[in-house]
Amino acid sequence: MPLPSVSLCDSQQSAKEFPERAVRYPQIRYMGSKFRLLRWIHEILSQMEFHSALDAFSGSGCVGYLMKAMGKKVSGNDFLNFSRQIFLATVENSRHRISGDSVRALLKQNPRRGRFIENTFQGIFFHPQDLAFLDNVWANIEILPTRYHRALAITAMIRACVKRQPRGVFTVSGDPEHYNDGRRDLRLSLREHFLESVDIYNSIIFENAERNKSFHGDVFEIPKLDVDLVYMDPPYVPRADDNCYVKRYHFLEGLSSYWTAEGSEILLTSKVKKIPK
Numbered sequence: 001m002p003l004p005s006v007s008l009c010d011s012q013q014s015a016k017e018f019p020e021r022a023v024r025y026p027q028i029r030y031m032g033s034k035f036r037l038l039r040w041i042h043e044i045l046s047q048m049e050f051h052s053a054l055d056a057f058s059g060s061g062c063v064g065y066l067m068k069a070m071g072k073k074v075s076g077n078d079f080l081n082f083s084r085q086i087f088l089a090t091v092e093n094s095r096h097r098i099s100g101d102s103v104r105a106l107l108k109q110n111p112r113r114g115r116f117i118e119n120t121f122q123g124i125f126f127h128p129q130d131l132a133f134l135d136n137v138w139a140n141i142e143i144l145p146t147r148y149h150r151a152l153a154i155t156a157m158i159r160a161c162v163k164r165q166p167r168g169v170f171t172v173s174g175d176p177e178h179y180n181d182g183r184r185d186l187r188l189s190l191r192e193h194f195l196e197s198v199d200i201y202n203s204i205i206f207e208n209a210e211r212n213k214s215f216h217g218d219v220f221e222i223p224k225l226d227v228d229l230v231y232m233d234p235p236y237v238p239r240a241d242d243n244c245y246v247k248r249y250h251f252l253e254g255l256s257s258y259w260t261a262e263g264s265e266i267l268l269t270s271k272v273k274k275i276p277k
Contacts, residue, residue, distance in 0.1 A: 029167070061083065084256075
C-alpha cells in the first residue's frame with residue numbers, strides 16, 4: 001500500500017529526527033551509492049540551516065530522496081539520463097503512481113512493438129522473452145498520461161534489469177543460466193521484477209509541500225539555481241576502465257530513452273553493444 005502523504009507540518013519535524021521513510025527507498029546496485037550512509041549523512045545535514053538544496057550528481061537518487069524526506073526543496077542533476085529518470089520519478093514526482101489499469105495496459109501485447117532490444121541484445125543479456133518484454137513495455141509506454149508516470153515505468157524497468165543482471169553491471173555477457181546460483185533475483189523474470197518494482201516505487205511517492213526539480217546534463221551547465229546548500233558526490237576518476245559509469249550501465253542508459261537520446265548510439269563492434277563513453 002502507498003505510504004500516506006505527509007503534511008507540511010509533518011515535513012517540518014525536528015531536523016534532528018531521522019526520517020524513516022528514507023530507508024524505504026528502493027536500493028539498486030549502483031557504484032558509489034550512499035544508501036548505507038544515509039543516517040550519517042542526515043546527522044551531518046541536520047547540523048546545518050538550509051531550506052533548499054542541489055544534489056549535483058544525483059546517481060541512485062537516495063540522498064536527494066533523504067533531503068526531500070527532511071522537508072527540503074530539492075533539485076537534482078546527473079549526466080546519465082537513467083539517473084535523471086529515477087530522480088524525476090521519486091523526488092520531483094510527488095503524487096503520481098501507476099495504477100493497476102495502467103500496468104495491465106503496459107503488459108498488453110502490442111502487435112506493433114519494435115524488436116530492437118530483442119534483436120540487438122539476444123545472446124548478450126537476459127533471456128529472449130525478457131528482451132521481448134522490454135520492447136513491449138516501451139511500445140506501450142506512451143499510453144501513460146504524464147512524464148512522471150512514464151518515469152516511474154522506466155525506473156521500474158531499470159530496477160528490474162539491475163536485479164536480474166548478475167552483479168548488476170552490464171560488462172558481463174553470456175548465457176544467464178551460467179550465473180544462476182539459485183538467488184531469487186536470478187530466478188525471477190524481468191516481468192516479475194518489473195511488477196514488483198512498480199509496487200515498490202508506488203509505495204514511496206509522497207508530497208513534501210515543495211517544488212522539487214530534476215535536471216539532466218553536465219554539472220557545469222545546470223541552470224542557475226538559488227539554493228542554500230550544494231551536495232556534491234562526483235563520479236570516480238576512472239583510473240581503471242572498469243570504474244566508468246557508462247561502461248558499467250550502458251544498457252540502462254540506452255533503455256532509459258530506448259536508445260534514441262543523443263549519445264546513446266550503439267558501438268556495434270563492441271561485444272556487449274556499448275554506447276560511447
